[in-house]
Amino acid sequence: MKKYVLVISAGANEIKASIYDKNFNIIAKAFEKFTQFTPENDRVEHDAMEIYDKSVKLCKKAMTDSNIEADEIISLGITNQRSTCLVWDKNTGEPLYHAITWQDNRTYAKCREINAGPWGERARKAMGWKVSPAYSSLTLNWYIENVPLIKEKIRAGEALFGTIDTWLIWKLTGGKKHVVSYSNASLMGSFKLKTESWYTEFLDTLEISTEIYPEVVNDTGDFGETKKEIFGGEISIGSDIGDQQAALFAVCCNTRGTCKIMNQAVSIIDIYMGNECVISDFGLNTVIAWKIGKKTEYALEGFDSETGSVLQWLQEGLGIISNSLESEMIARSAEDTNGVYFIPALAGISVPYHDSFARGTIFGINRGTTNAHLVRAALEGIVYRLKDILDAVEKETWIKIDYIRVVGTDAKNDLLSQMMADMLNAWVDRPFLIEADSLGAAQLAGLATGFWTVEDFHDSLKIEKSFESEITEEERTVKYAGWCEALNRSLGWNHTPYKKEN
Incomplete structure (x- = not known):
């Protein structure tokens, strides 16, 4: 049977x-x-x-x-x-x-x-x-x-x-x-x-x-x-694991510094740290990745709840896309953002700024700005936020994150994945199965009953597509400097709301 x-x-x-x-x-x-x-x-x-x-x-x-x-x-x-x-x-x-x-x-x-x-x-x-x-x-x-x-x-x-x-x-x-x-x-x-x-x-x-x-x-x-x-x-119930940790397990991030990024309603980055419990001083969260037998393993986690909200807002608020994946087609119709920066802080911004008074802002609009520029800037904004978080990781751990696996519904967006490879200066892999949380829970449940061994998981991960950086370090530096300038202007925006005088 x-x-x-x-x-x-x-x-x-x-x-x-x-x-x-x-x-x-x-x-x-x-x-x-x-x-x-x-x-x-x-x-x-x-x-x-x-x-x-x-x-x-x-x-x-x-x-x-x-x-x-x-x-x-x-x-x-x-x-x-x-x-x-x-x-x-x-x-x-x-x-x-x-x-x-x-x-x-x-x-x-x-x-x-x-x-x-x-x-x-x-x-x-x-x-x-x-x-x-x-x-x-x-x-x-x-x-x-x-x-x-x-x-x-x-x-x-x-x-x-x-x-x-x-x-x-x-x-x-x-x-x-x-x-x-x-x-x-x-x-x-x-x-x-x-x-x-x-x-x-x-x-x-x-x-x-x-x-x-x-x-x-x-x-x-x-x-x-x-x-x-x-x-x-x-x-028999054989496993119980948080969704982000399950995804980290499924994509075989099991050597120190390997990273998975989930992009869908939110963006969540998890970096496997092995048996070292690093308590962050740069706004990252320390979580237990999993405990198997007597071995506890940890991860550093960065979280941005608004990156997915931006694509939702483009769909429901502005009506310029019909779904999140359509953003790729529209964004590709423009060669660049034409100088537009989109800060995805619709309800504040998290790591490493943790500013609840920041607000979503769009800088650099001119007469030539189109829907395609706005959509492309929104996708770039997601990637800039990922860089903010990974830069904090590097300051915290002295680990350069140069290998990333992406999961989640928005991982199917090739342009977004390429932007990640470019701005993060990393090799980005997208597995065939992007619903990695379910697979991770399955693997741990099967492990509990002897259905699988840890060795079986090594060959279970199949990569659908890989992306590597296509821009120079100078281009990366210039673009990110513009982002930092725009983001700094958005911080604290809602702290003292404008009040009309009588």
Whole structure:
């Protein structure tokens, strides 16, 4: 009987279920978007029951479409959007409030307060990244202070807390496993990296007890079995890993300084650092890449949430492209940007500036500026932001990033990939399978059951296309200097809004 690996990818706006065969081929895939709740401008919430129900539904669909039964699935892997969290009733299994996502900013004022005090630096040094609204611990503090039912259930010992992976595993195993992987724990704003323990001193200041926290376990291993009635048979859960770390694993970034960049709704750079836990002083995040056996491995991460938003704005705001990939065709109709620089800071700018008052700006518009120039400048703006982040990495680690693998939906944009090779002065590879997070979770799930060995992964990565720099160092320097001048003018723009005098 042939055996397969099933993967649930619980992303920021859609669920995917994929089935892999022994040769890493996707035999079947099903996906569906889920509801985004935005009760206020700075708030983004998800219905955790909808996420669970659709995860099960899509797994069943993939199994039905491929005519595969539960006893043919040797392992199930889970990869997920990170930091998004919720509190649920451990007796009824019902969420006590919507899950609050990593995109939510309701705790921004609290974060500023903490960062301005002594705990800001202490927390950053211990947990690897600056206190931000993405901290699950800050979200839990908000739950306790604003949702009386949650506070009541916690006091009564009837509540559990966790991220989306924790929730899915708990539901799938019928409440037998309340766990979180090391990769996900490192993004919760609750975990001391060097001691690999919950940061109780910090959590005490937020009046949070770790009694409702999940147990931290390896990213590959025994996560229990799904209840028989869900899929018609028990399936072992063999992996649980954050989506960015899963993608890093899948594209074989496993030597120090190798890098993957995901470009889609956001741009996320991860640089593998091996067993060295480097705490950044240049605005980067330190995360646990994965833990296998007794070996913990780390990555430095840079994040820009607005690069994908720019292409979305060109589509929905200006209406000059119909989808993100059309940007390549339009941009290619112009030889250059005609001197235009596009700063993708629609809601602030992150590493290494961390300026929430910066705003999206377009410089250099003249009578000859066309839609094609604007679109090309937007693509270049994405790449300049990647250079900002990688320059910070080089200052931090003295590692020159000269080899990059790109994943994500916008990785299919050849022009964007070529611009990356040019401006980053690096060799850029695009794998055939750009949905690398799912593959990484599959590999770790198969590793847990002996379906695959680490050696099997060496030949699993197939490169579709490669790009190398086509410009001179002088051209690169001149263009980037123009970018830096434009970006500096956009910083702090919204700090003192113009007010019309009476």
